[in-house]
Amino acid sequence: MSHTAYLTPDQLCRALSLRDLTDPAQGPHAVHVLLDEVVGRLRSQWDTPVRTVRSSPIVPVRENYDRLGYAPGDVTRARRYTRYVSPTVMLRSHTSADLPTALEDYAGRDEVDELIVVPGLVYRRDAVDRSHVGEPHQVDLWRIRSTTDTSDADMLTMIGCLVQAVLPGAQWRTTDVTHPYTVGGRQIDVLHEGEWLELAECGRIHPDVLRGSGLDPERWSGLALGMGLERALMLRKGIPDIRYLRAEDPRIAEQMLTLDPWQHVSPLPAARRDISVVVDAAEDEETLGDRIRDALGDDADVVESVDVLGRTTHEELPEGARARLGTRADQVNLLLRIVLRPIDRTLTSEEANAIRNAIYRAVHEGPVLELI
Known part of the structure; x- marks a missing residue:
């Protein structure tokens, strides 16, 4: 990889200066209102403590890829998909990058059943349209348990809670998908205005991920779910343009403080x-x-x-x-x-x-x- 494959200081500074809409400390926003609803429903369902992890989006490549089971030649590692800072450091491409280190804190503990919440910005290369940005918000929701009996039934319960929190009453379905860091991976689709749309992906935590964090898969298990928060909020409120989430126009910005349905704002000429x-x-x-x-x-x-x-x-x-x-x-x-x-x-x-x-x-x- 040549030196041209890395972010310039200006590019890195601009990426890190973006406001994280999931963080209440950076101001109120409907993104973290929705996230609170999701976490609250899961906490109520499982009666488990919640641990929120927030860390720098600059991560070692090893944390973003290797420790999550991505193969050395995986196409997602290519510069066309990844924002590298150096040969060994990058802007995280998913909040899952923070989980292997977070799981290390449970080694040696007993009687654990906890929900780990990792929200924040992730950095990708994406198309320019009303549904995509280069720095979307994501949340990883991982349930870690000091038992081996976490099952697909537990995963389906988690999916039901998630959908009910994001789109109350919506129909949903799952299809099988493969992730290097899960077993029994599922894609979650919801029926919205007559169309099936992807909402999130999940699975049971892969034994190799547990083992790599010092947790014996013969004693530990859990669930891993990742969801894009822009998509979830746009579905919940009926927002027509992803740029509205950061808009300063008062007609729009005031609507980005609650989960109330979107009220039409006349667009300017194109x-x-x-x-x-x-x-x-x-x-x-x-x-x-x-x-x-x-x-x-x-x-x-x-x-x-x-x-x-x-x-x-x-x-x-x-x-x-x-x-x-x-x-x-x-x-x-x-x-x-x-x-x-x-x-x-x-x-x-x-x-x-x-x-x-x-x-x-x-x-x-x-x-x-x-x-x-």
């Missing part, structure tokens, strides 16, 4: 710009989204979405287009539609063009520039 760019063939909406957010900085929240309308390989391009664009065999030509819609102000045409050009420069890798 400005659309289509651009034709040349990029490496390996690029996708997630990696492009990350480059766009990084280039725009504080202006990134002006972008409502960036959609790929067309993808043409070098071989598929007519000879004249290859010459005009200057593409290479390992590149593709993308047609991107950019939708600009600030939450609290209207863009001038000049401002929209400037943002369009900044996005163009951030993603275009061809020798010919087409700026406006």
Whole structure:
């Protein structure tokens, strides 16, 4: 991995300066109101103590991947998905990274039945649209027990409590999934407005994870569940745009303090710009989204979405287009539609063009520039 694979000091500073909406100490927000409901329901169901773990999102790569059972060659370790600070340190890609160390505190103890709650920001590379951000909030809910009889029935009870807390009365179903740190993994889907949507994933704690934290799987067991909090809150309140969770517009910000249903706020006019760019063939909406957010900085929240309308390989391009664009065999030509819609102000045409050009420069890798 070359030096270009690591975050710059400015990128790291910006990531760490984001407000954690799960933390009441950083101000009131509906995210931690919802989290309190989930934790309260599980505490009531199990009659167990609750331990909340909050730590730095800068973690050793070993904690984020190795101790959770990810193979050395796992695709999730690639730079396209992970924000590395150095060869051995990264911004956590999931709050599960804090659990192996948290579990170490139970070694040598008896009669344990405890819910570990690990909420906070995680850092990924993701598409730019109304449902995704590069720094989402997640919570891991792990029940650790000094007994071996934690079962799938216990897991189903946990799922029922979670769904009832997030979407009271909603139908739910599970499908089998595989995680390196669980056994019997399940994806939890809920029926919302006639559509099945993923809410969370869970499973029984893998014996190797317990063993790696000094807990004998012949004496210990537990449940592991992870949930994205933006998705959960948007479903609960009916929020149409993920950017609203951080909006400062009073019409929106006041609605982000409770779990009351979303009240419609008229959106401002959109400005659309289509651009034709040349990029490496390996690029996708997630990696492009990350480059766009990084280039725009504080202006990134002006972008409502960036959609790929067309993808043409070098071989598929007519000879004249290859010459005009200057593409290479390992590149593709993308047609991107950019939708600009600030939450609290209207863009001038000049401002929209400037943002369009900044996005163009951030993603275009061809020798010919087409700026406006």
